[in-house]
Amino acid sequence: MSERSDAGRKESGEGRMRADxxxxxxxxxxxxxxxxxxxxxxxxxxxxxRRAGVGIATLYRRFPDRDDLIxxxxxxxxxxxxxxxxxxxxxxxxxxxxLRLFMHxxxxxxxxxxxxxxAGRVVFDDEVDGARLAAGTxxxxxxxxxxxxxxxxxxxxxxxxxxxxxxxxxPLPAIAKLLVDGDLAHRHLDIYLDGLRAExxxxxxxxxxxxxxxxxxxxxRKRLASGRADDL
Amino acid sequence: MSERSDAGRKESGEGRMRADxxxxxxxxxxxxxxxxxxxxxxxxxxxxxRRAGVGIATLYRRFPDRDDLIxxxxxxxxxxxxxxxxxxxxxxxxxxxxLRLFMHxxxxxxxxxxxxxxAGRVVFDDEVDGARLAAGTxxxxxxxxxxxxxxxxxxxxxxxxxxxxxxxxxPLPAIAKLLVDGDLAHRHLDIYLDGLRAExxxxxxxxxxxxxxxxxxxxxRKRLASGRADDL
DNA sequence: AACTAGTGGAGAAATTCTCTCCACTTCTGC
DNA sequence: GCAGAAGTGGAGAGAATTTCTCCACTAGTT
Numbered sequence: 001m002s003e004r005s006d007a008g009r010k011e012s013g014e015g016r017m018r019a020d021x022x023x024x025x026x027x028x029x030x031x032x033x034x035x036x037x038x039x040x041x042x043x044x045x046x047x048x049x050r051r052a053g054v055g056i057a058t059l060y061r062r063f064p065d066r067d068d069l070i071x072x073x074x075x076x077x078x079x080x081x082x083x084x085x086x087x088x089x090x091x092x093x094x095x096x097x098x099l100r101l102f103m104h105x106x107x108x109x110x111x112x113x114x115x116x117x118x119a120g121r122v123v124f125d126d127e128v129d130g131a132r133l134a135a136g137t138x139x140x141x142x143x144x145x146x147x148x149x150x151x152x153x154x155x156x157x158x159x160x161x162x163x164x165x166x167x168x169x170x171p172l173p174a175i176a177k178l179l180v181d182g183d184l185a186h187r188h189l190d191i192y193l194d195g196l197r198a199e200x201x202x203x204x205x206x207x208x209x210x211x212x213x214x215x216x217x218x219x220x221r222k223r224l225a226s227g228r229a230d231d232l
Numbered sequence: 233m234s235e236r237s238d239a240g241r242k243e244s245g246e247g248r249m250r251a252d253x254x255x256x257x258x259x260x261x262x263x264x265x266x267x268x269x270x271x272x273x274x275x276x277x278x279x280x281x282r283r284a285g286v287g288i289a290t291l292y293r294r295f296p297d298r299d300d301l302i303x304x305x306x307x308x309x310x311x312x313x314x315x316x317x318x319x320x321x322x323x324x325x326x327x328x329x330x331l332r333l334f335m336h337x338x339x340x341x342x343x344x345x346x347x348x349x350x351a352g353r354v355v356f357d358d359e360v361d362g363a364r365l366a367a368g369t370x371x372x373x374x375x376x377x378x379x380x381x382x383x384x385x386x387x388x389x390x391x392x393x394x395x396x397x398x399x400x401x402x403p404l405p406a407i408a409k410l411l412v413d414g415d416l417a418h419r420h421l422d423i424y425l426d427g428l429r430a431e432x433x434x435x436x437x438x439x440x441x442x443x444x445x446x447x448x449x450x451x452x453r454k455r456l457a458s459g460r461a462d463d464l
Numbered sequence: 465a466a467c468t469a470g471t472g473g474a475g476a477a478a479t480t481c482t483c484t485c486c487a488c489t490t491c492t493g494c
Numbered sequence: 495g496c497a498g499a500a501g502t503g504g505a506g507a508g509a510a511t512t513t514c515t516c517c518a519c520t521a522g523t524t
Contacts, residue, residue, distance in 0.1 A: 018491055018500060039272070044481060055503035060483060119405035124453055132453070136446045153436055156423075159444025164420055167399050173351035188396055191388075192420075195427030199436045204385055212391025214368045221356055221364070250469060250522055276512060287472035292514060 025062050027052040033073050033113040038171055041070055041116040067121075071128065074117040078131035080109040085138035095146035100193050102142060103165055107185055111162075112169025136162075153198050164192055175220060182209035257294050259284040265305050265345040270403055273302055273348040299353075303360065306349040310363035312341040317370035327378035332425050334374060335397055339417055343394075344401025368394075385430050396424060407452060414441035 017025070031052035035043045045066065049056045063069040084105035092098025116122055117132070124132070136158070143161060146152040168185040190205045197203075249257070263284035267275045277298065281288045295301040316337035324330025348354055349364070356364070368390070375393060378384040400417040422437045 020491065021501060024501085045483090046481075049503095056483080057485085057504075058502060061501080066482095115405045118407040120407065120456070124456060129453060132449070136449060140446045155439050155443075157443045158446040159416065159442075159448070160420065160423065163404060163416055163444070164423075166404065167402070167420070170399070170402065172395060172398065173347045175350040175352065184391065184395055188392065188399070188424075191392065191396075191427040192424050193427065195423040195425065204431045207387050210391075211387075211389045212395070214372045214390040216391070217364070217368060221361060224352070224356060252522065253470060256470085277514090278512075281472095288514080289473075289516090290471060293470080298513095 021062075024052070024054050024058055028054060028059055028062060028069070029072050029076050032069050033077065033110055036070070036073060036116060037110060037112050037169060041066075041119070041121045045069075067123070070116050070121055071123075073113055074122050074128060075131055077109070077111060077113040078117075078128075078135045081106060081111055081114075081135040082131075082138055084109055084111075085135070085142060089138070089142060094151060095142060095149050096151035096197070098142050099146050099152065099161070099196075102139065103161065103189055103193065104186060106165045107168055107189060110169050112166045115166060118166075150198050152196050156196055160196075164189075184210055184212070253294075256284070256286050256290055260286060260291055260294060260301070261304050261308050264301050265309065265342055268302070268305060268348060269342060269344050269401060273298075273351070273353045277301075299355070302348050302353055303355075305345055306354050306360060307363055309341070309343060309345040310349075310360075310367045313338060313343055313346075313367040314363075314370055316341055316343075317367070317374060321370070321374060326383060327374060327381050328383035328429070330374050331378050331384065331393070331428075334371065335393065335421055335425065336418060338397045339400055339421060342401050344398045347398060350398075382430050384428050388428055392428075396421075416442050416444070 028048065031054075032048045035048050035051060039047075045059060046056045048069075049059045052059070059069075063072065085102050088098045088100075088102035088105060092101050117124075117128065122128060139161060140158055143152065143156070143158065147154055147156070168189055172184065187208050187210060190207050194204055260280065264280045267280050267283060271279075277291060278288045280301075281291045284291070291301075295304065317334050320330045320334035320337060324333050349356075349360065354360060371393060372390055375384065375388070375390065379386055379388070400421055404416065419440050419442060422439050426437055
């Protein structure tokens with residue numbers, strides 16, 4: 001890790017950066033988040049710059065080395081996690097629905113981008129660890145409440161929430177996009193959530209859109225066989 | 233794709249290869265499967281050779297180019313899928329338990345290694361497509377039966393079984409290994425399976441071992457903070 | 465024991481990735 | 495709207511990684 005980049009400049013609220021520079025910085029973080037999720041934390045940096053629609057030099061100016069960038073992504077993600085959780089607590093009709101809301105929002109916020117942190121790619125200094133703990137605490141609180149109210153089975157633990165969201169965040173192979181429009185992750189999360197409910201609570205969530213059948217695979221196979229497969 | 237390697241030699245049963253060569257061929261396929269799952273289908277080939285405990289030249293002799301190797305891994309994986317499904321059909325007490333058995337076995341067989349196929353990295357010639365269809369058919373039959381018997385909710389489709397197994401096959405960040413001994417994937421699969429059950433069927437599976445709490449994360453964080461983190 | 469299929473690893477060639485430099489563009493304050 | 499500062503993109507040298515061949519050596523097979 002190097003000089004810590006100029007992250008502090010923006011985060012400590014001193015609006016010293018030019019407006020367009022701040023916007024670019026955010027675009028880079030988001031592109032990096034997506035690329036890290038797709039290709040791991042060693043993904044080429046110029047691919048990130050390209051995805052962000054920014055020159056490679058801009059990326060290097062903001063984040064002198066890869067660790068600075070990873071760090072920014074991780075902090076950004078933990079903070080999105082806190083937002084999602086607090087929002088869910090405020091808006092869920094009960095603690096189970098708060099949990100449900102949180103997990104769906106966390107999917108959208110691509111919480112899986114915390115992976116580099118969990119994989120040891122990030123130095124856990126006080127700032128990162130504080131963010132981690134803050135995020136963990138809110139999630140734990142939602143889970144505890146849901147269990148106290150008897151809405152979630154007792155044998156579920158913290159890791160069953162967070163690790164599944166991480167899993168669901170990671171992209172499926174490209175064919176999934178050929179098969180369907182919607183997002184299978186949210187559908188599968190709903191099934192999982194039904195599995196989290198307390199015993200005897202037989203009601204089932206209505207599952208969201210993409211229903212993928214064996215026949216769908218056949219169709220795609222034929223499409224690939226005939227025409228060219230440039231749409232992958 | 234090139235000359236098709238000498239896969240046919242072994243697969244058509246003519247035991248023309250020397251015994252040690254056949255063993256090495258299998259070791260390479262298994263190593264490739266694991267590395268492809270971990271690092272994607274572009275992973276360096278010498279890493280695969282190293283993992284297989286074999287020289288790089290041996291790998292190139294068996295599989296003249298990367299596509300040959302991918303192809304072999306995919307065929308191997310589809311065939312493991314058929315084995316797992318047939319075995320599950322024979323051994324499950326009812327169709328729901330057959331489905332459960334299949335999914336757990338499929339996890340162990342790392343079915344996620346079919347990803348390169350699904351991601352368009354493999355030419356779907358008749359052999360590959362036959363294997364795909366054979367595997368798909370058995371799984372579909374198990375699911376159909378379970379639904380007819382009212383053991384699995386009606387709104388579940390083929391893709392909800394296969395894609396979730398693929399997701400669960402992919403490895404979690406290294407920290408998961410620091411936190412726990414067991415395999416979270418099987419635990420999370422059981423929760424998902426509870427969510428697949430037909431409405432009103434309130435019983436819950438007893439979840440297997442690794443329970444990961446927020447406190448576990450704290451412990452690891454402290455461990456990393458003090459000593460060196462070379463155990464990652 | 466002799467013959468041949470099989471093996472490992474060094475290293476040249478090709479490819480990919482990193483990171484700097486600088487001429488040019490865009491914001492901001494006045 | 496102007497001046498000056500802040501920000502930008504992309505070419506390309508250098509570094510690092512990856513591919514793939516060659517050949518002296520080893521180990522199954524008969």
